[in-house]
Amino acid sequence: MDKYISIKRTKMIDEAALGHKPRGMFVSIMIFLLVYIIATAIQGFITSVPTAIYVVGKTDYMNLILSFARGEMSQSDFLEGMNAIVEGVPSWLTIISLFATAAVAATAIVYCKVIEKRKLSSMGIRKNGAVTEYLIGLLIGLVMFSLSFLIAWACKSVNISFDPASVSPIIILYFIAFVVQGAAEELLLRGYFMVSLARDYSAAMAVFVSSIAFSLLHLGNTGVGILPIINIFLFGVFMAIYVFKRGDLLGACAIHTMWNFAQGNIFGSNVSGMKLLPSIFRTESTADRVVANGGAFGLEGGVAVTIVLLIAIGVALVIKTKKTELSVTEEIAE
Numbered sequence: 640m641d642k643y644i645s646i647k648r649t650k651m652i653d654e655a656a657l658g659h660k661p662r663g664m665f666v667s668i669m670i671f672l673l674v675y676i677i678a679t680a681i682q683g684f685i686t687s688v689p690t691a692i693y694v695v696g697k698t699d700y701m702n703l704i705l706s707f708a709r710g711e712m713s714q715s716d717f718l719e720g721m722n723a724i725v726e727g728v729p730s731w732l733t734i735i736s737l738f739a740t741a742a743v744a745a746t747a748i749v750y751c752k753v754i755e756k757r758k759l760s761s762m763g764i765r766k767n768g769a770v771t772e773y774l775i776g777l778l779i780g781l782v783m784f785s786l787s788f789l790i791a792w793a794c795k796s797v798n799i800s801f802d803p804a805s806v807s808p809i810i811i812l813y814f815i816a817f818v819v820q821g822a823a824e825e826l827l828l829r830g831y832f833m834v835s836l837a838r839d840y841s842a843a844m845a846v847f848v849s850s851i852a853f854s855l856l857h858l859g860n861t862g863v864g865i866l867p868i869i870n871i872f873l874f875g876v877f878m879a880i881y882v883f884k885r886g887d888l889l890g891a892c893a894i895h896t897m898w899n900f901a902q903g904n905i906f907g908s909n910v911s912g913m914k915l916l917p918s919i920f921r922t923e924s925t926a927d928r929v930v931a932n933g934g935a936f937g938l939e940g941g942v943a944v945t946i947v948l949l950i951a952i953g954v955a956l957v958i959k960t961k962k963t964e965l966s967v968t969e970e971i972a973e
Contacts, residue, residue, distance in 0.1 A: 646842040647954075648966040654933065655760035660958045664848070669837070671832045671852065678746035678827065685739040686732075693732050708768070730809055730917060737816035738822035747823075747831040754896070755835070762830035763888025774894025783947055784901040784938075788908075791943035796931035798923045799906070807917040810904045814896075817903075821895035825878065830888045832878055838939045842883055850875030850931040862913030862935030870939050871911075873948040874898075880955040886964025902937055909937030 694700050697721075709715040751757040781915060791797045833849035840848075853875035854868050878891045884889075902912040907918035924932040933940030 644815075646796075646846060646880060647960045648837070648842055649883055649960065650966055651761050651763055651834055651964070652842070653966050654836045655755070655757050656754060658837055661839045664836075664840070667832075667836055668848075668852075673744060674750050674831070675827065675944055679741040681742040681746060682739045685717060685742060689732055689735050693728065708865050730813075733913070733916070734809075734812050734816045736928025737813075737820045738819045738915065742823075744819070744823040744826045747827045751831050758925045761834060762826060763834070763882055763886070763891075764830070765887055765889070769889050770885075770889040772887050773893045776890035777897045779890075780894040781901055783951060784898050784906070787938055787944045787947045787954050788906055790946055791932050791938055791941060794943065796925050796928035796941070796943070797908075797938070798925070800921045800923070801919070804908070805917060805921060806919055806969070810880045813904050813916060814900050817896045818892075818898045821899060822892040824853075825882075825888055825892045825895055828875065829879055829882050829891060833882070837883075846876055846879040846883070847920060851881055853911055861914075862909070862933075862937070863912060864936070864940065866937040866942065866945070867911075867933065867940035868931070870941075870944050870948060873898075873952065874939070877948055877951045878953055880883040880952065884955060884958055884960050886961050898939075902939065902957065906938070909933075910933060911939065912936050933968055940955065 688798050703720045704714075706712050707714075709914055712720075719912065748759070751762055752759070778828065788797070788799075793801065809868055828849050832852060833845045836848055838844035839897070850872050854872040857868065859862060860867075877893065881894070882888055882891045899910050902908045903916040903918070904918045905920065907916070908920040908924075922938070924934060929941070931941045932938060933944070
């Protein structure tokens, strides 16, 4: 059985290990945090100008500032008002923010190529079969989230409706933006961090640590809780195993993209706490069944998604690693 469910060493790990001197786990994590901080700082700089234009242009914002400055409201009321303004951002600003995650992808790539002297192929960026891998990933992402919704619906924790007025051509822009955002997170967490860890430790350890990091990066999201964090961790585990099994990152990027796009723009659920987006359908959650539907975090914060992710992880573990992507040592062992 171990022959079929183990996570084997792949060529992308061998490529990343070329010329590399082993380092401790603590050092690897600290370097990752530094890369992440730099990446998010650049992303924040890109979004700061359009965000400032939006916020300053709102009369509610200026009135809020003036009222607080005059002592006419408490700090808690002021913060609540600010959160309401921030959460109600228009689609154009959300799309800009998603596109700005390209800074995260660029930072991860630059670090790997310039500092670690790694090839793009060691991050799972490969030309052979790229289109096929991406299309398969899109299909997997759609099927996985659709199954999650069906389970939540069967539990009577959600209702779905169709409102023609909510369908907008801007949905296409959202899809493109989620392509960028999905690729950015996969390049940072799996293409860079996970593979870097796998050079010095087992692939299983790299899967576990990178998935912990992935879940912790979502701690600040709206509606976050224990179950949402567990699900984010499980999603990270599935994606990590999928990358190692396929020896390619593009499929994982596509799964991530379609998972988010299906949530927000097809089914009309919150995306990791992100408020409802223009969508084809509208999902309304039953207030007393938050465990199943995820509440404010969105469906991926509920047990319906937990079930699908556990099944997906099981399937990913059983599927054999592509023989063309196995490390030379693994090929000999087989």
